[in-house]
Amino acid sequence: MHQSIFKSPVGDLMLQASVAGLTHLQVIDKDSPAANYSLSSEIKAATGADISQAKQWIEQAIHELEEYFSGQRVHFDVPLAAKGTEFQQQVWQALVDLPFGKVCSYGDIANKIERPRAVRAVGAANGANPIAIIVPCHRVIGKNGTLTGYAYGLEMKQFLLNLESR
16 A cells, blocks of 8 residues: 655665555565556555555664664564465464574474475465565575575575674
């Protein structure tokens, strides 16, 4: 219902929120104009109060991101309202529960949600995470301790892990 662009140390971030909380946080591709990131049809049915609340969630998220990037925040409080399957929600919640500065593997997440055989599905849910950084999918590394794929590139993943290891 509302969106905003935030210039961060890792690039321009596009944030979207609904009355329920933050729905998306994505790095804007340098080769794609921000106009390509559009709000869903929900905005047509939104009231002024809904839009105002969504704007407040974005303002809170931006404030918390500023604190995170300056090393002053280790936990995000902005409400999250990402849409996904029940399984995806379980994976994303396990990521949110992962302590600041800690890393884990897909297998660790699968075990945490009591689905030890769902390692590949955990990887897919991790890759479908619509709220980067705040739902810290960058904290998932290979079982052998190496960096694994990240939607926004290994350079950004390493930057975020270095930021959190200070």
